[in-house]
């Protein structure tokens with residue numbers, strides 16, 4: 001049986017607008033990856049992945065996984081665990097290093113496929129692949145570190161140290177907006193720590209996920225160490241989360257999905273990386289040209305579909321009107337189109353639901369009394385496009401200034417002082433990224449100290465994380481875990497504390513010393 005699953009809605013809409021959808025049987029039928037083999041789903045059902053810039057173009061057909069598939073994937077991961085966790089970490093690192101080389105060799109092909117499947121412009125897709133390469137290389141190097149620490153004992157002839165141990169089987173659930181970078185971030189960290197993995201990618205980007213698994217298989221990863229089950233979040237995702245043999249869940253996605261996962265994960269180790277409503281503060285002493293560049297890149301890059309997107313601009317009232325004019329003039333010049341075309345600045349949204357969500361928030365903003373300066377419509381062209389949109393005269397109680405839209409809709413709010421600007425910045429439930437443009441080092445330092453967010457950029461936009469630094473947020477953005485850098489290892493390992501007593505006699509801590 002054939003289903004359209006996630007894309008069903010978009011294809012119906014396309015039929016309404018007159019698109020003729022390609023025949024699924026003409027396309028490659030991709031498989032699940034279980035126990036080192038490519039296999040069909042026990043469900044017998046499939047779904048397609050299409051191009052958001054040209055929705056009639058199908059990129060491949062994928063398995064709609066089910067509970068039976070997840071059970072088999074967990075079984076394969078369980079079987080593979082003793083050998084993989086017993087493999088010296090530097091040797092595990094060598095497999096990752098080979099995978100990084102293969103990603104590098106295939107960078108352009110992977111980037112082009114990513115643009116076709118997810119819509120982001122080609123330069124950004126290259127950046128996404130590069131981030132996957134960077135994190136894979138970084139985690140390969142972690143194989144020679146995985147540091148614990150040593151500390152003196154309070155007793156004679158006794159050694160104390162800590163070690164990093166794998167958690168066991170890790171369930172990794174990922175979104176579509178960084179189709180290679182986010183899966184690579186989680187998979188490589190989990191693997192280097194000696195875990196085995198059941199991976200469920202987003203149903204909007206199964207092709208990119210399949211490519212990553214192919215690369216790791218080719219690099220020599222033993223069968224069963226990494227298993228991939230494509231399919232819906234409610235079926236495959238939830239089955240992984242509930243599975244009693246899965247020891248850790250690492251999820252990136254929407255906060256409502258994260259909350260649902262947390263409710264059923266029980267006593268598993270759970271890492272949730274969720275949304276943002278990130279602000280850029282622009283002070284009256286800022287380099288305004290630089291700040292405009294930062295707002296354009298942070299607000300409209302990836303069509304606003306980054307967890308770190310700058311969806312709020314908090315501008316000092318003295319420069320508000322000048323800054324608005326500068327921004328509008330730049331936004332007007334942004335060219336929408338297929339991300340594979342070199343002159344395109346802004347690609348499509350991921351699907352019709354995202355297009356409708358942006359349109360819905362434009363209506364909400366207008367009703368709330370915000371002033372629409374530019375944009376606000378879906379242009380009349382093929383694909384899930386939405387105009388770069390800017391509202392001004394927003395206030396912190398408005399929904400467009402509070403809720404994550406995940407589209408190219410930016411809200412501008414004015415503030416009378418640095419402290420008011422910081423208060424506005426902190427007035428949302430999220431706490432992922434933040435930025436301030438100012439030439440005053442004291443103001444920058446006040447912002448660093450007072451903004452409640454996992455990331456603060458000075459004179460730079462809200463986006464641009466590097467893989468050797470921790471990444472994550474506070475408040476409702478996450479559970480406090482971090483990905484990237486040494487902290488990225490913590491999510492996928494347990495600390496073991498070791499005491500070695502070589503005195504040959506009973507020594508009692510807290511008693512024999514006093």
Ligand code: NAD
Pocket residue numbers: 173174175176177178182200201202203231232233234236237238241252253254255257258260261273274275276306307308404406432472477
């Ligand atoms: P989503 O929550 O809809 O889906 C994410 C993943 O969860 C997908 O694989 C999906 O199939 C799965 N899923 C859906 N329902 C599930 C369920 N009930 N149980 C288990 N799994 C389920 O999110 P999305 O639309 O793919 O991604 C956009 C969201 O991700 C935004 O909110 C964005 O801010 C967030 N995001 C956060 C970060 C970060 O690091 N903080 C990075 C990228 C994206």
